[in-house]
Amino acid sequence: MLKNKRMANHNLKIIYYLFLSLILIPVVGTSALTKDSLLLKLATSKEDTTTIKILNALSRELIKSNPSKAIIYGKQSLQLARTINNSAGIGDVLEILGLIYNEQSSFDSSEEYFKEAIKG
Numbered sequence: 262m263l264k265n266k267r268m269a270n271h272n273l274k275i276i277y278y279l280f281l282s283l284i285l286i287p288v289v290g291t292s293a294l295t296k297d298s299l300l301l302k303l304a305t306s307k308e309d310t311t312t313i314k315i316l317n318a319l320s321r322e323l324i325k326s327n328p329s330k331a332i333i334y335g336k337q338s339l340q341l342a343r344t345i346n347n348s349a350g351i352g353d354v355l356e357i358l359g360l361i362y363n364e365q366s367s368f369d370s371s372e373e374y375f376k377e378a379i380k381g
Contacts (some may be wrong), residue, residue, distance in 0.1 A: 268366050296322050299318050303316065313345075313353075316354070317357055319334040322330075335358045352378050352381055355375070359375040
């Protein structure tokens with residue numbers, strides 16, 4: 262009887278860990294796949310609104326995992342958006358930069374970007 266309970270308990274643990282792995286693997290792997298696909302798109306894009314959207318998506322993707330890289334992509338996007346006078350792109354990236362600096366607890370910088378985004 263005790264052996265059967267141990268086996269049942271062991272089987273439940275295996276099912277539990279299998280279930281968790283099926284749930285977590287797609288979530289953990291998605292970020293890297295998204296980043297890689299965005300980088301591929303960036304390599305072939307022209308300097309236009311599509312590039313701004315890709316850079317903004319990369320910045321959003323990296324806010325928590327690599328904020329310094331997210332800032333680099335964000336500033337590249339901001340420079341391009343200003344160069345081609347894309348007001349929607351400018352507003353989006355200013356908001357993203359505000360979020361990045363907020364995540365890093367750089368609240369003064371975050372506030373500056375948010376204020377600039379609101380001014381439009």
